[in-house]
Amino acid sequence: xxxxxxxxxxxxxxEEGKEYNFDLFENTGDKKITFDQVxxxxxxxxxxxxxxxxxxxxxxxxxxxxxKGKKISSVKFHAKKRYKRTLGHxxxxxxxxxxxxxx
Numbered sequence: 001x002x003x004x005x006x007x008x009x010x011x012x013x014x015e016e017g018k019e020y021n022f023d024l025f026e027n028t029g030d031k032k033i034t035f036d037q038v039x040x041x042x043x044x045x046x047x048x049x050x051x052x053x054x055x056x057x058x059x060x061x062x063x064x065x066x067x068k069g070k071k072i073s074s075v076k077f078h079a080k081k082r083y084k085r086t087l088g089h090x091x092x093x094x095x096x097x098x099x100x101x102x103x
Contacts, residue, residue, distance in 0.1 A: 001044070001101045005059050006037040014059060014098045021067055021093035033096070035059040041103040048103060058102050064095040 001016050008023055025033070038057035041048045048054055069091040076085040 001103075002040075002042040003038055003057075003059055003101045004040040005035045006039055006053075007035055011039065014101075016098055016101055019064065019095060019097045021069075022096050023094070024066070024092045025063070025094045031063050033061050033063060035061065038101075038103075041101065043103065054103065056103075059098060060100040060102070061096045061098050064097055067093045067095045069093060 002013065003015075004011055004013050006012075010023065012020060012022065014020060036053075036058050038054045038059060039050050039052065041054060041057055048057070050057075071088055071090045073086060073088045076087070077083065
């Protein structure tokens, strides 16, 4: 089964049993999470498309933990001014495993 869900103004294409990196969640203490904004569900035989969401559909998932993305570095440089700065950033993600898609 395949679904497209919306979370924090981002859309994710998810399948049952697979793991995904989502933007960092607020720490709620729960290990289970439910996504109610389901935009599309494909079960292999039929496709349901929401306008904009499918009523009654949800996606259940487990929070595995946090992960860090690749380091992105950038350089600020001004020619002939002896100015050079290096900046770096690593995005933090929440690792999520999709357990069930309900349509």
